[in-house]
Amino acid sequence: MLRRALKMTFWVVYDHLGKLLIVNVCCAVVLLGPVMLGLGALLGRDLAGALYVGLPLFGLTFGVLWPVLAAGLAHMVKELIETRDGTVGAFFAGLRLYGLRAAGMGLCLLFAACCLAGSAVFYAYRLRERAAWLGYGLSALALWGLLFVLLVSIMAMPALVQKRAGVFATLKLSALLVLDNPLFLLGLAPYFVLLAVASLAPPAFAFLTPAVSVVLASSAYEMLSRKYAAIEARREVDFRDAEDDYLNRGLRDFLFPWKS
Secondary structure (H helix, E strand, C coil), X not given: CHHXXXXXXXXXXXXXXXXXXXHHHHHHHHHHHHHHHHHHHXXXXXXXXXXXXXXXXXXXXXXXXXHHHHHHHHHHHHHHHHHCCCCCHHHHHHHHHHHHHHHHHHHHHHHHHHXXXXXXXXXXXXXXXXXXXXXXXXXXXXXXXXXXXXHHHHHHHHHHHHHCCCHHHHHHHHHHHHHHCHHHHHHHHHHHHHHHHHCCCHHHHHHCHHHHHHHHHHHXXXXXXXXXXHHHCCCCCCCCHHXXXXXXXXXXXXXXXXXX
16 A cells, blocks of 8 residues: 555656645745744744744644644645646635634644654653653653654544545544554655654745645545445455556657657
8 A cells, every 4th residue: 555655646646746736836935934033043042032033933824824734735736636627726625615623623633643642752751850750651651652643643634525424523533543544644654754853944845845744645535435435345455456556557658759
């Protein structure tokens, strides 16, 4: 599944690069201001500025703005995968349809991540002298919980636009997908890390990486949906490679697209 998800991601981006570039620039424009102001406050020498400006801005960015934009992107990518075509308008339709629920999910995930990260530091520090082994054990559990929350966040927006459920129902579905497919999600995680690192370069952030990360998450969800559809129908898992334009192409199609 991992190979297929990566292959689908590549061909979706390749076939619809212009539309994804336009949407990605829109996302970059929205995110750039809060991110730069938040970084400036956090890296400054003023502790009050970091606490009352930097942290709230980062919370706004990653708890509200990015989830809302990611939901719009996921709706657009869903259309690209299902119809092999789509419009930039699908992005704005996704914002309207899923914006509020995406913001709620983003805040829930951000709250859980902050609690777990804080617990990891707290237990290791508070118990380092009285019961170091217990403190480190609880910190390790908190870190595993944090990893789980991050993996859930990968599936959250594609699950939202596919199932159109509420906040907690979507988070539950995303959590169950991670629990049932841990190796698949862990295999995806390094690619999201690479995209996050690449986004630190301003050109990549403005022109590609946010959109590609959502395409990758949506492609992964598509592979899982095909897997479960086959299981539900009690037949052998078939990803329909031969019928899927995103999965039946190879290097020859990339080098000589006019011969496809």
